[in-house]
Amino acid sequence: MAAICSLYIINKSGGLIYYKDYGSGGRMDTNDSLRVASLWHSMHAISQQLSPTTGCYGIELLEADTFDLHCFQSLTGTKFFVVCEPGTQQMESLLKVIYELYTDYVLKNPFYEMEMPIRCELFDINLSQVVQKDRVVLLGR
């Protein structure tokens, strides 16, 4: 199994705008992926309310029995989250790289409408290269 199982990008209102699966136990169907994405959006918001101190920005890492979920929220409220094997390191930097790709190939694309599902060929190509490279690095260690 690959280190990264899937990648989700959700817009600031909780709608799923990008979902990519990297060979895990069966792809989630479209309705379920949309539901999971909006559920994550709300859980992220509730976790900020329950903080014992001020300045909480929501869940960064969720450790489940069989996977880890790393989440990165950009300043504009777009959330990127990856599901990976438990204990995988350097997911924060991978999420930053994915965010960079998103700004370069999605936001700078004049035909892309904000908050809408991402259908950009260049983003797909570069993303798969980054994930591939990340896998090679993990295998090499």
Next chain:
Amino acid sequence: MQFFGGSEISPSPPAPTVSGNNAHMMYVFNRNGVCLLYREWNRPLHTLNAQQDHKLMFGLLFSLKSLTAKMDPTSAERGNLGVPQLPGQGCSFHSFRTNTYKLSFMESPSGIKIILITHPKTGDLRESLKYIYNLYVEYVMKNPLYTPGTPIRSDLFNTTLDQYVRSIA
């Protein structure tokens, strides 16, 4: 520590992870979502009243559990999202971390949920939660005057808990 019945599930507390008191608060829920215990050690921010806060916490845990059960990448058959699951059924989670706190979660087979909120840099607390569950069994469940499903009012339990939490976090 010597318990009355000599039960040796976890005879000594696990080694402390970090020194200094940085635990924020702790919740214990039963399987119906009743908050049996709420302890607070260091909580400067209160956004809601106590009852709303407990409800929100239970709702968060419930939803996160159904989320993790649905997202589990190791099993193909995951059922439907939002269907209530029995304790121990499906993929659960043991902690999550934000930039201001870390929440560690444990659920016993009878549906008792123990939640400890600590500093985000705290290490793995799974063993410590098991020990707290042990304290609960010894001081609360074995108390003949305690009615199950009611809030815990046991000074002995509270002081032991405070001592232990101070030693771990």
